[in-house]
Amino acid sequence: MHERADFLNVGLLSVDADLEHEFESRLAESSTLTFRVAYSVLRHRQDAEDVAQEAFVRAHRRFRQLRDRDRFRAWLVRTTWRLAVDHIRRTRRRAAREQEHVTATPLSTEATAAAAERAAQLWAAIDALPEKLRMVTVLAAMDGHDIRQVAQLLSLPEGTVKSRLFLARQHLKERLNDR
Amino acid sequence: MIDDELRSLLSVNPSPGFEARIRARVDPASPRETASSVGAAGVDVPPPARWRGPVAGALAIAATLTLALGIGLLPRIARRAEPPRTVPVLAQQRMMGVAPLSAPVGAHSHLAAQSPAAAPSPNLSAPHLPAPNVATHKSLPQVQVDRAETLTLHRLFASPVAGAIVDAAPQAAGELVIPHIAIEPLTLDIRSEGAFQ
Structure with missing residues (x-):
């Protein structure tokens, strides 16, 4: 009985390890893309990173269904876009941020x-x-x-x-x- | 030109340690959701509620109500399922005092007595007979009158005879309906049997 349980545990751990490994590779190849999608909407580095992180957290929860590379990237791009748009709507700080960004830009030349x-x-x-x-x-x-x-x-x-x-x-x- | 400008605008990279922060936020022990919680188009769909108490309660209430309704309707359904009994009415015509109908006669009727043995006295002219007891007749079983007899009764009732119809039923559209034939014998003129035939 214990042997059987151990066998099952090892099997499950192996599956989880595979999933984690796959997720790692997806993260490495899609993190910049995800950040840029968020940045293109938010125009703010820190907010874009926050949104991209949130998108990856959600992707990780659903990774069993998103193992396919193309599906994962498509899902990630759309989700990141939606999260970024929601972020803007929720905070409504965009105008103030842009103003801040413009004034903070050094106008040396x-x-x-x-x-x-x-x-x-x-x-x-x-x-x-x-x-x-x-x-x-x-x-x-x-x-x-x-x-x-x-x-x-x-x-x-x-x-x-x-x-x-x-x-x-x-x-x-x-x-x-x-x- | 515009494409190049846009490309350079979007050539931004996340700060160092971005992926490490994602790894830190992603908890490997966190439960992964099932396929049903992921929208087909990749849209974020909330996972289904795990506690299904309200659904189970609603189902239980619906089942109880259905059961109660079924039990309540069972006698009526059983009654309707019984085949209609055809009772010879004309055999008892001597026991009935009838008057010209105010409404067309119909196919369903109530009989004061189901058999000649149980019928009241055929003394139609007795002045001491009690007044019609409508309530009693309403509780009598409903019987089906044979169509041939119905037609005969219609002819009989349409003739000018004396008597009283107890609790005439409303007319059904396009139907030959005999209202309650449970006719109390009232004080009538003595008639010959021929008047009924």
Whole structure:
């Protein structure tokens, strides 16, 4: 009886060890992506790290169902995005943070000041996009993702991703040329 | 151009020790959820409540109510399941005093007596007979009257005869209905049997 229990325990521990090992590899390959997704929404390092951590904690709880690499990354990206958006809605400190960030940026040279202004304009243009277009745009500009990878991450057809990217670029050009 | 700018804006990296902090937050001993708690589209779905007390209570109450209702309805269902008894009514016509009907006759009727032996005295002209006892008749069993007899009774009742119908039933649409044939013999003119035939 004890032998049987020991056998079961060893088996369960082995399964858990395998899961932990797999989770470790997923964490290593997806942590930066997750952080960047959160950062693209929050524009704040510390908040982005907090949200990304929360996404990984949730992913760990559900890891038995998310062992497949593609499924794990897609789930993680969507969950991180949602958590980041919720974070913004909940705290509503974004405007104050951006203001703080702008004033804290050292304006040592004219070039740096111009770059900061351009970045602020670009972020404002991205923020003005509808969420569907924004998500596709940000993911396409991240980690060298191509159309197929973005489609996989968002569980969308590649044609949909292409058309959304096209629309998003049009919106961005119009908005940035207006200024 | 825009893509490049955006790419450089998004080329941010987490601070050192980011993964270590995630590992610290992830407790390997924490229970993992089952497949049912993970949405198919990867949307965060809350796990199902583990305590199912309210559901079990509601089911128990529903089962009890259903059982009580079933027990309450059982006699009625059993009564309805009984085949209708066809009782010869015309055999007792001498015991009945009838009057012109105010409503069409019908198929269901109450009989004052089920058999000639139990029937009241055929002395229809006796002036001392008690007044009709409606309550008594309402408790009598309902019987099915044969259709041929019903038609005959209809002809009989439609003729100008003396008597009183006790507690005439309401008319059913398009139906030949004899209201309660439990007719108390009242003070009647002596009639020949021929008047009933």
